[in-house]
Amino acid sequence: MFGLDNKDTRLLLVVAVLTLCAPFILNPFPTDSAMAQFNAGYPDLMQRFVIFGIFAIGFNILFGLTGYLSFGHAAFLGVGSYSAVWMFKLLSMNVVPAILLSVVISGLFALLIGFVSLRRSGIYFSILTLAFAQMSFNLAYSVLTPITNGETGLQLTLDDPRVLGVSATADGSIPVTNLFGMEMRSTFEMALGPWAFQFNAGYYLCALILLAAFYLSIRIFRSPFGMMLRAVKSNQQRMNYTGLNTKPYTLAAFVISGMYAGLAGGLMASMDPLAGAERMQWTASGEVVLMTILGGAGTLIGPVLGAGFIKYFENIFSKINDHVLHSWFSFMPDGLEDFVVFIIHPFIGKGWHLTLGILFMLVVVFLPGGLVEGGQRIAKWVKGRKNKDDSASATKTPAE
């Protein structure tokens, strides 16, 4: 189906079901229960899941296939965000032109940075991309203030021209982002017994774009072009002596992944129309590297899983505080309760980075293929057990 083989079609369908049913899947606990804080099914967080999923899918096309580790991809995300906000300021609040412009501008920006950075490979390439991203961050923060509004960040105001729209709505407020009139923030709430599920227009737009981005990445992975990119990672010498010019291949991969990052940035601004320089900082670039490696670099679904995993931790683990811990361990004697809370304290709330760091180390050491490898091992183990049972019963049968 759609030019994919059966296995890839199944994967695409699984991702489609997961993203489209996310409001249910991520809200498994009733609203009033003690576990409700583990619910992630609110629009803001779900949007972040899919937007960072798109970012990581694009990053994986470069890193997973060619092995070129860029440490500056957040720069493209930031450029995408700024472009989108400018579109909202100048043209209209419709997200379509904003997203298109963010993809185009970040693609051009990636072409420029890639052209220079790809003159080197390995660690030098990583350092070059990092340097470019930090330069972009600092420019956005200070020198380019007329374009980026410096440290305040670029925001919409009431006197923006918005040629195809209105500067201010009838009641004198800033108009909201929309898709041909459908407001991105509009949310339909469905109460089902003690559960409450939220369906947000912005989330569904992001989810559909994620599906398209994921589909495109499958096509790239399975194409001759994708095979060439894997060949670049495997042996550049053989590529050159097989009549293939590796430079345009790596540059094309770099630009494509930069455009994915720009798309993610544009979507981010479409959901919440502001853009700040901190989106381009090196920590943001490092985060997408973590997502891709944690999920499984070079696999199709890995980056999406990694993005979801990290964003879940960031938003859910960081919300657990001492008060919550005390309520969990209140069944223990007082002294012991305080002691347990004291031990766990560094790993939660603001300390969620510590937990994430430990998990990341465990994954890299024990599951070099990331979460995807973990899944494969479990599947193999289950299958192996089943086969063992089968063969055990098969050998028994003749004896009876």
Added chain:
Amino acid sequence: MGILEVKNVGKRFGGLQALGDVNLSVKENTVHAIIGPNGAGKSTLLNCLVGKLIPDTGSVMFDGQSVLGRKPYEINQMGISRVFQTPEIFGDLSVLENMLIPCFAKRDGAFSLNAITSVPSEKDVLEKAEAMLEEMNMADKRHMHAASMSRGDKRRLEIGMCLSQEPRLLLLDEPTAGMARADTNNTIDLLKEIKEQRDITIAIIEHDMHVVFSLADRITVLAQGTPLVEDDPQNIRGNPKVREAYLGESA
């Protein structure tokens, strides 16, 4: 006039004159061996032919066109394929994919943004790659991880990859170096077969005299960066100059 004409090529690395004044003419559809003791400049000469090194002086013409100043991939697209001393294959890819890549390079050129079609839908390239695997007796290994094969199989695959590009000149850099006797003999048989069945010119650099004398139509002996003699194999065998270069004056 040969298909490959090397004229007055010299190459200096700092104080070392690696190649003095090399003249070489490789005739079409022959096997031309270049032999010589260690440090004679064989590999330097080969690197000058494929664009890895640019000689300081002289000219290298392939089929009437100069190869100097061209990148390795451009020279390959002109019709020169190279087999390396240690097999250079795509270790992370399957054997079939290894064979597909040169077939795509032959069809689509040095770069193609062929990102929307899927590999299995490219029937013509797939058939060609499968046929070449058949010819190399590797069809049963098509889904194997290329890096996990034996040295001999890797060599076979590399030669197959070069042949699938239908090169006019095949350059072999010590193709049997570090191989067991059986693998060496297999490689010799394979090269003999290629020589008989295809319109192809082969230039081979080799240490192993057994390999050289079983394959070569013509032999050039290099010593200290200059060609000592060029002759037919039977005359090279008894040539006192060659013995001297290989074994030293006392011999």
